[in-house]
Amino acid sequence: MRASGAKVGVLALQGPARLHARALAELGAEPVEVRTPAHLVGVDALVIPGGESTTLSLLLDSSGVRGALEDRVADGLPVLGTCAGMIMCAAAVLGGRVDQHSLGIVDIDVRRNAFGRQRDSFEADLDVEGLPGGRFPAVFIRAPVVARVGPGVEVLAGLAEGPVLCRSGAVLVTAFHPELGGDLRLHQSFLERI
């Protein structure tokens, strides 16, 4: 399917989904806010934005979205998970809460809040494997890092602390916020694989 016209859900249980929706719309996709299981029906892909993964995990349960999402993911739904969204996509979470359950969409383990207090929030220009147009301006906010990479997962960018951008098939996960830097290339790259 071409990116243009694709119906792309943006999980909107917590935090602002608006910037992702705007990026998707600018690229010709049709963004759909997802708050209930019914909102997932008919979406061609899903963005799981940043926020707080502990809260996100609880809200996935209380909203009933978790079950529907697990079904779609099992069928190969393309997912873009950013920051807390990357944590939700991971197989295992280091430094998580006991009642926090990730979805295991990508075979990676992540460490929450991996950049310590000194680097709570920062920007870095990332060298991204295979991304034309030069370095990508990445905004990190209390970001996780990838602590284990399973077979079949490509690391597309990393910092000294570890990988921060990975791809597994049609699933893309970023430790940073690609919607905040004013550069749509990663959203574009995600849409190209739908």
Ligand code: GLN
């Ligand atoms: N530190 C947050 C968490 O653990 C993620 C922060 C973010 O999404 N900007 O969920």
